[in-house]
Amino acid sequence: MARRTTLRRRLTLLYAGPFLVSGAALLMVPLLGVSRTRPAEGQGGPPLPGQGTEVGNHLLGVTAIAFAAMVLISIVLGWVIAGRFLRPLRIMIDTARDISATNLHRRLGLTGRRDEFAELAGTLDDLFGRLEASFVAQRRFVANASHELRTPLTAQRTLLQVALADPAASAETLREAGREVLALGETQARLIDALLTLATGEQGIERPAPFDLASVTRRVVGARSEERVPFVLSLAPASVTGDEQLAEILVTNLVDNAIKHNVDGGRVDVTTEGSTLTIANTGPPVPHEELDRLFQPFQRLGTQRVRTGADGYGLGLAIVRAIAQAHGAEVRASPLAGGGLSVTVTFPDRRTAGP
DSSP: HHHHHHHHHHHHHHHHHHHHHHHHHHHHHHHHHHHOOOOOOTTSOOOOOOOHHHHHHHHHHHHHHHHHHHHHHHHHHHHHHHHHHHHHHHHHHHHHOOOOOTTTOOOOOOOOOOSHHHHHHHHHHHHHHHHHHHHHHHHHHHHHHHHHHHOOOOOHHHHHHHHHOOOOOOOHHHHHHHHHHHHHHHHHHHHHHHHHHHHHHHHHHHHHHHHHHHHHHHHHTTTTTTSSSSSSEOOOOOEEEEOOHHHHHHHHHHHHHHHHHHHTTOOEEEETTTTTTEEEEEOOOOGGHHHHHHHHHTTTTTTTTSSTTTTTSOHHHHHHHHHHHHHEEEEEEOTTTTSSSEEEEEEETTTTTOO
8 A cells, every 4th residue: 555655646736746846937927026126218217116016015925925825736647647547457456366276266457548557567477377387287286196195195195995804814914915015115315316306306306417319319219119019110319408417217117108108010100300309109099188188197098097197197207398398499299190109309409598
């Protein structure tokens, strides 16, 4: 409230000040004219004693009264004009103050105006829209992560309870239960590692350094040379700047995703050129409208949901997008005509990238 009043006072002075200065200048003209006026030759002779002083005092009094009235009128008019000018801003402030994380669907909606206030309102409405989408995605992510973390814990508890409640349990039965608990713990550890990688990728790059994306890609593909799906490589030097370890995780997730969602007799094409990495794989058809959802955490093609984590948690492409954004890279995905997916990651050109 104090800031709004201060701004209104400043605008009042801004509006009233020039008017007062110009009005004062105009009122001084008669006074200067009286002080310099002399009787014309042959008309009335010399002035009577005190005549000029009396006229000057009269004009001075009238001028003072007019100036005081002008001050009052200019301040009142300036205050009213400033209030009308700031009314849209007050509406925006009150509405923005009422908007919170629970009602981000509200918008300022200054319609019918074509000025800077309308432009500011539109900018803020876009910001509120992005914040709303971010909050919705965050709530969905937390719910999915909680579910995926709770599932192994519930299974572990059930296995241990069953084993302990069986009075005839043998040593081998207890060992088998222990092995299953360990397997569930490894599943949970993989999920936590994936979540940490996702969070690390979203934090950004602290110390970017130059590296060859082709060498990173060759190393990742070489570690998977025994996979059932053959690779077709076209790896030209690709010098980029960023975090080489995060870039390797990005390539690993793309390659593993291309292998996992492939078909018998299919292949994976891997290409690097300039500052661009492209990985295309044969596979089942991918609807174009599903592309954006595939890059969201815990999302899979169609309605299939992973329960055991054996086939992943739907975090691979989400990690790819997070790491790409941390590098300022652009990710584009497009379905292939015969089935499968092509993903292209374009890093900033090293020659134009910032330090």
